[in-house]
Amino acid sequence: MKKLWFICLLSLISVAKAQKTTVSFSLPETEKWQLSRAPHALHYHPAIPELSDTVFFEKRGNNLWEATFEGEKMPQTWYLNGEKVMFYFFVQADEKISIRVGEDGVVSFESGKWQAQNQYFHKQNDILQATLSDLYPKEPKDFVKNLYQLQAKRLENYHTTFPKPDSLFDDFMQIYFQVETNQSLGAYPFFHNRSTGKVEMVREMPDAYLDTFPLVKPSKYDFYPYSVIISELRSSYTRDCKQHTLKNKPITVLDSDKKYNYFLCNYQNLNQITSEKLRKLCLQNFLASSLRMWEWQDERFVALAQLTLEELKKLGITEKEATFFKVKFANYQSLSAGKPFPDFSFLDKDEKRVTLESLKGKVVLVDFWATWCAPCVAEFPHSKKLMQTFENQEVVFLNICIDSNQADWEKMLTAHQLGGVQVFVSPEESLLLRKNYQISGIPHYFLLDKNGIILKNKTIRPSQNAAELIEKALE
Structure with a gap:
């Protein structure tokens, strides 16, 4: 099922006394629109994306979902995150917002103080993306x-x-x-x-x-x-x-x-x-x-x-x-240069166990990437060139796919003929890896020496300086 993405910005504005705002959204009752888990909404920090508050929606009827938000003095933006619906929403305090998603995926704002503004903004964003x-x-x-x-x-x-x-x-x-x-x-x-x-x-x-x-x-x-x-x-x-x-x-x-x-x-x-x-x-x-x-x-x-x-x-x-x-x-x-890289244990695409210990004695370029990440894909030709340059040398290219669908990963491996050690981790495992290795943006590269010690963290790219740094590490 193709995920439905919307960018519809709204904000939660409240007065001095905290007030409640109810937000509901309805999906078609057909089978393809049924959700296996409750969606939630995230309130992202205005300056620190990693900090957020979470509110879970509850099912109120046949694919009707509802949540209550507490207003504050500061305006807020919330992001509804579901398996088939993802969009920002922007509301005012002490009101009821109703949003309907049609069978064709069209979003309609049916009530709310800024109903007209939200509908306009949503349509304008679609127009911009199509024109670009x-x-x-x-x-x-x-x-x-x-x-x-x-x-x-x-x-x-x-x-x-x-x-x-x-x-x-x-x-x-x-x-x-x-x-x-x-x-x-x-x-x-x-x-x-x-x-x-x-x-x-x-x-x-x-x-x-x-x-x-x-x-x-x-x-x-x-x-x-x-x-x-x-x-x-x-x-x-x-x-x-x-x-x-x-x-x-x-x-x-x-x-x-x-x-x-x-x-x-x-x-x-x-x-x-x-x-x-x-x-x-x-x-x-x-x-x-x-x-x-x-x-x-x-x-x-x-x-x-x-x-x-x-x-x-x-x-x-x-x-x-x-x-x-x-x-x-x-x-x-x-995780800075000179520190040991945290241990790991993965199964690669051929079901072989890969650990930090198993790679000792070789320089390792670790790449955390995702199938939907355009900058990650842009590095593929440069990574393949690196692999050719250091073929038959003591260098391992460890590629760890995170936050992705396994079927998409498998298709991409075939389509791009990606070499090196290829590993896929589940979305649940991805959260832990992001925390353990401090990954806030991808692609994220580490270069390790033959003893598993970090030489470079983040500030290395196959398209820029990787060849020079790998060559130096082999000396």
């Missing part, structure tokens, strides 16, 4: 021109549809159009290649193209319902760090000094944000998104982490947030 597929084959200059023309038309349509919009919804939409443009520009290099029959992801674009990314402007109301907005705002504030330090190069190819200077520049820029709330969210997002790329064996990075956390404490982060970062610091240090 036609734009991606174009060359960079034409793509940028057509994208901005498209967004101008969509903004005009929005103002026509809502001549006097709710001020908070309008503030959100103005920011979202900017974020949406940035995301489309960022996705273009990969999807352009895919649309022209290539698998590789272009990682370097001319400065003239990068300059077309709009600088996202802060909310008038300090309203940041989900982390993508904070992430794009953070990028706007730190753009000069990329231009002056990265110079359009991937972080993974930088030496420790340049990498430290880049992240220090990020901290300094973000710490100058006037709004304390926005400064706090951007600094949190900075840590949450970048810690995995730091050189934790280098005391400068450890000191920068502590400095940022102390600043966040002054800005009033919660004990839960502070503990989250402290645990992250300790975990990343335990």
Whole structure:
């Protein structure tokens, strides 16, 4: 059964006194729409995607599901996660929201204070995705021109549809159009290649193209319902760090000094944000998104982490947030260069047992990936080239597929003729692996020496620096 994906943004706005909001959604009663387990909704932290609150839906009738949400002062975004329905929803406190999914998969918002806004946003997102597929084959200059023309038309349509919009919804939409443009520009290099029959992801674009990314402007109301907005705002504030330090190069190819200077520049820029709330969210997002790329064996990075956390404490982060970062610091240090790689035991595609001990005496490149991950797939041609380069040498390529469907994995192995040691782990096992190996984004690579000691964590890619690092490890 093909999963149904929706992106329908809504927010939970409450007054000083906590109030209850009821959300229900109905699915067709046909067999293909029956759910084997109760869906749940996640409230993601506006700056730290890994932090979330969960509410489970209960069945109220024939494929009718309902949940109650507690309102707070802060606006919230919830994400309904079910085996056949997945979408963001955005509601106001003390109301009843009703959503219906038709047999054809069409979503209808049937009640709610922002019923019209939600229906409009859902349809507009579908229109954007369909139009982008036609734009991606174009060359960079034409793509940028057509994208901005498209967004101008969509903004005009929005103002026509809502001549006097709710001020908070309008503030959100103005920011979202900017974020949406940035995301489309960022996705273009990969999807352009895919649309022209290539698998590789272009990682370097001319400065003239990068300059077309709009600088996202802060909310008038300090309203940041989900982390993508904070992430794009953070990028706007730190753009000069990329231009002056990265110079359009991937972080993974930088030496420790340049990498430290880049992240220090990020901290300094973000710490100058006037709004304390926005400064706090951007600094949190900075840590949450970048810690995995730091050189934790280098005391400068450890000191920068502590400095940022102390600043966040002054800005009033919660004990839960502070503990989250402290645990992250300790975990990343335990997985830094020079530390032993945690032991493992897997069955490969041929039902042979693979353990860390069984690979001792060989350099190992570990790749955590997923079948649905476009950047993972983009690395395949480079991985295959690496395997050819180091064929008959003491190098093992261990590829661990997580968060995926086993049938899709098997098809991909055949379609791409993937070599190396191929391992599939169940979704349940994937959660444990993500925790044990601190995997927050994929692909995620580790390079191990012949004794199972970590040489590189995250900052290595087959398409960039893996060949050089493997060669050095073999010396």
